[in-house]
Amino acid sequence: MDCEQPLRAVCRECDSVEFWRCDSYGCLPCGEVKKKRLARLVDNGAAIHLGNGMTGYFLTLTAPGRDDHLRWYQGKRPASRRQCECHRHGETDGSWNAQESACWNRLRTALTRDRQVIFCGAVETQKRGMLHRHVLLFVEDVMTHEEVQSLALAAGYGCVLDLEPVRSAEKAARYIAKYVTKSSGDRAVIPWERVDEETGELRGKRATYRLWSSSRRWGVTMMEIKTTQAAQARARAAAQRDFWQLLADDLAERNLPADLRQIPPPPV
Numbered sequence: 001m002d003c004e005q006p007l008r009a010v011c012r013e014c015d016s017v018e019f020w021r022c023d024s025y026g027c028l029p030c031g032e033v034k035k036k037r038l039a040r041l042v043d044n045g046a047a048i049h050l051g052n053g054m055t056g057y058f059l060t061l062t063a064p065g066r067d068d069h070l071r072w073y074q075g076k077r078p079a080s081r082r083q084c085e086c087h088r089h090g091e092t093d094g095s096w097n098a099q100e101s102a103c104w105n106r107l108r109t110a111l112t113r114d115r116q117v118i119f120c121g122a123v124e125t126q127k128r129g130m131l132h133r134h135v136l137l138f139v140e141d142v143m144t145h146e147e148v149q150s151l152a153l154a155a156g157y158g159c160v161l162d163l164e165p166v167r168s169a170e171k172a173a174r175y176i177a178k179y180v181t182k183s184s185g186d187r188a189v190i191p192w193e194r195v196d197e198e199t200g201e202l203r204g205k206r207a208t209y210r211l212w213s214s215s216r217r218w219g220v221t222m223m224e225i226k227t228t229q230a231a232q233a234r235a236r237a238a239a240q241r242d243f244w245q246l247l248a249d250d251l252a253e254r255n256l257p258a259d260l261r262q263i264p265p266p267p268v
Contacts, residue, residue: 002029025181025211037225038212039177042120042136046169048219049118049138056166057137058175059121059148061107063096063130064158072160074145086158093129094193099156100131101209107155111148115139120214124179125186131209134179136172180211 004027007020025031050056070081100123111117121135137143145163152161166172192207 003027004029031181035177035181037222037229038180039173041214041218041220041222041225042173042176043170044220044225045118045120045214045218046136046138046166046172050166050169054118054138054140055142056169056172057139057143058162058164058166058172059135059137060132060162061104061135061152062132062158062160063093063100063126064156065160074149074162084159086153092191092193094191097129097131097190097192097207097209100133103156104133107152107157110151110155111137115141118215118217118219120176120212120218122176122179122183122212123209124183125190129190131183131190134176136166136176176212183211 003021005022005024007022009018009020010016021027021030021033023030023034025034046056064086065084066087068087069084071084073081108117108119116139118138119135121133123131123133126132143163145161148163149159149161153159186207190207
């Protein structure tokens with residue numbers, strides 16, 4: 001089995017043993033399979049919506065800054081910039097990481113309040129240990145940087161964000177899959193704190209954020225991707241078996257000597 005840490009499953013009734021893939025990003029072979037599945041899911045969904053009366057955007061959201069700073073603007077900066085209020089005085093990195101998913105839920109709700117939004121996105125870890133999010137969005141109207149920045153600040157994100165039109169669904173799919181693979185190995189090292197409801201103290205815990213998510217209307221699900229890949233694998237295996245059986249039958253019909261009728265076993 002092409003897996004670094006396969007799972008050994010034993011039946012309690014008949015004691016038969018099977019080995020299953022670990023199916024985790026921490027395993028190099030399994031992680032590569034999962035990465036390709038996710039890229040396929042993102043690519044298929046994006047291809048459905050791109051150019052189908054909807055506009056695609058690639059949105060990057062970042063954590064608030066630690067110190068006082070001026071408001072960040074995408075593109076050409078204005079002559080004067082106002083003071084930004086997104087810095088986190090007294091808030092730890094671990095506590096913000098723990099609430100990043102809540103920030104995304106608030107922003108997603110605000111974006112879908114007056115429009116239909118279809119999305120698929122992933123979480124990545126910055127060098128400073130803070131989570132930031134990459135989202136592929138499809139909307140029926142036009143979105144501006146100023147609008148999204150205002151909603152992101154209200155949701156709890158920082159003022160630094162990027163909003164770019166999507167030109168290639170395949171390229172966006174590769175980006176999303178790459179971010180998921182990278183962040184899967186960072187769960188054990190990023191700061192993560194939850195508030196103890198009894199004492200009010202911050203307590204460190206293992207990070208439990210979702211690596212990626214998509215809206216229900218994305219167009220394709222991971223289960224459909226797995227089912228399709230399994231059907232394709234079974235079809236390839238059946239075609240190989242048929243080929244080797246035809247070859248064996250053909251050699252048998254020629255009445256060749258036994259040593260010449262030996263053929264290599266079919267590939268597994």
